[in-house]
Each structure stands twice: as C-alpha cells, then as structure tokens.
Amino acid sequence: LILQQNISDKDTLLKGLDLAKIWCKTINLNLDFTFADTQKQFSSVPVTNDVVTNGYVVNGVEIFQEAKRIGFNFIPESIVCLIYDWTKITPQPTNPAESGLAISIPTQFYGTFPNVLAQYFLHEICHYYFAFTGKPDITHLLNNRNLNPTFYDQWSSKQPYEFYLYLLSTLIKSTTPTYQFFSQAEVNKWKLKPELFAILDQ
Numbered sequence: 722l723i724l725q726q727n728i729s730d731k732d733t734l735l736k737g738l739d740l741a742k743i744w745c746k747t748i749n750l751n752l753d754f755t756f757a758d759t760q761k762q763f764s765s766v767p768v769t770n771d772v773v774t775n776g777y778v779v780n781g782v783e784i785f786q787e788a789k790r791i792g793f794n795f796i797p798e799s800i801v802c803l804i805y806d807w808t809k810i811t812p813q814p815t816n817p818a819e820s821g822l823a824i825s826i827p828t829q830f831y832g833t834f835p836n837v838l839a840q841y842f843l844h845e846i847c848h849y850y851f852a853f854t855g856k857p858d859i860t861h862l863l864n865n866r867n868l869n870p871t872f873y874d875q876w877s878s879k880q881p882y883e884f885y886l887y888l889l890s891t892l893i894k895s896t897t898p899t900y901q902f903f904s905q906a907e908v909n910k911w912k913l914k915p916e917l918f919a920i921l922d923q
Contacts (some may be wrong), residue, residue: 722793723756724784726805728828734804737831737838744839744882745846748890751909757791759803762810779803781823797914800824800849802842822849836882843885850892860888 728734742752763779788801802824824845831838844860851858859868863884866873876884900908900922908918 722788722799722801723754724788724801724803725756725758726760726803727809728804729806730828730833733831733833733835734828734838736835738842740835740839741842744843744886745889748886748893749905749909750889750893755793757788757793759787759791761787761790763787779825784823784825800846802826802845804828822852840882840885843882843889847885847888847892850889854892856892860885 723734723738725731725734738752738754742754745752763783784801784803787803788795793799793801800822804826805828807827807829824842826838826841826845830841847860848858851860862868863873863876863881866877876887900918902922903918
C-alpha cells in the first residue's frame with residue numbers, strides 16, 4: 722500500500738514505482754501497488770534512544786493503523802509505505818523500522834528522480850525480507866567496509882540497486898517453497914497462501 726500525504730509530484734512517484742517493478746521482475750519478484758491518500762498528522766512517538774534531528778521517529782504502528790483505518794485489506798506480504806512532503810507533516814519522520822514492514826519516504830529524498838525513489842524502495846524491501854527470514858540484516862553493509870571487506874569490494878563499484886536486487890534474489894530463494902505439481906507461474910497467478918498450496922500439492 723502506498724499511503725500518500727501532500728504529494729505534489731505524483732508523476733515522479735509513479736515512474737519510480739514502475740521502475741522498481743521492472744527491476745524486481747528481473748529476479749521474479751512481482752510487486753503490486755495500491756494507492757490511498759491520508760491527511761492524518763502523525764504524532765511524535767519516541768521509539769528510540771538514538772539522537773535524531775527532531776528527537777523522534779514516527780512509530781511504524783501508526784502507519785499500519787492508518788492503513789487499517791482507511792480499510793486496506795492486508796495479506797501476509799503487505800507492506801505500507803508512507804510517501805509524504807516533510808514540509809507539511811510534523812514531526813518529519815524517518816524510516817520507522819529496520820524491518821521494512823512500515824516504510825516512510827519523504828518526497829525530498831528523491832526529488833524529481835524516479836530512479837532514486839526506486840532505489841530507496843528496494844532498500845526497504847530488503848529490510849522486510851531480512852526480518853521475514855530472520856537472517857542477519859546486511860542491507861547497510863555497503864556503508865561500512867569493515868563489516869565485510871571482500872563483499873564490500875565486490876559491490877562498491879556497482880549501482881546500489883544491483884546490490885539490493887542481489888540480496889533480494891538470495892532471500893527470495895530461501896523463502897520460496899517448491900512444489901511437485903505447481904509451477905512458479907501458477908503460484909504467482911493464483912496468489913494463494915503457501916500453506917494452501919502445500920496442502921493441495923500433497
């Protein structure tokens with residue numbers, strides 16, 4: 722769900738999300754987007770002891786609650802992404818959760834560049850999959866060479882989105898069940914819960 726607040730340049734937003742979909746299709750990850758508007762002013766909720774610019778970050782639960790309030794129908798793979806103008810919301814939130822389950826991206830982060838928005842979006846999707854699999858989250862690995870010099874040197878000369886797609890491809894493989902009687906194309910088409918596919922396959 723793309724939850725919008727005071728979006729002035731929707732064209733850039735749509736182009737960025739379309740680009741994210743194109744990139745993800747190269748690793749067989751299909752993204753679907755639902756759009757909704759919100760005028761809710763999120764409250765200041767301290768969720769960290771870290772010092773940030775305004776002293777607070779928006780609690781991701783608030784974003785989920787807003788999605789529920791407007792009647793969004795959640796499925797297990799749902800993520801809510803708040804896109805907003807940080808000159809018109811108080812406080813100015815940052816991405817609320819490393820899990821990526823609730824994302825907030827200011828329009829000022831990507832300006833008029835759709836590819837930057839697409840890259841931010843993939844970054845947060847990586848957090849989501851790391852949280853889902855329970856594996857150590859290395860989405861920020863390229864920010865610190867000391868964490869893994871060999872891995873850093875391998876990817877530092879490439880575009881960040883290529884690194885994110887690599888991470889996603891490995892994470893998806895570890896979470897994608899295999900079936901004897903169903904192809905991946907059928908699984909993608911019917912979008913049933915994996916538990917139901919497993920029963921039918923048996």
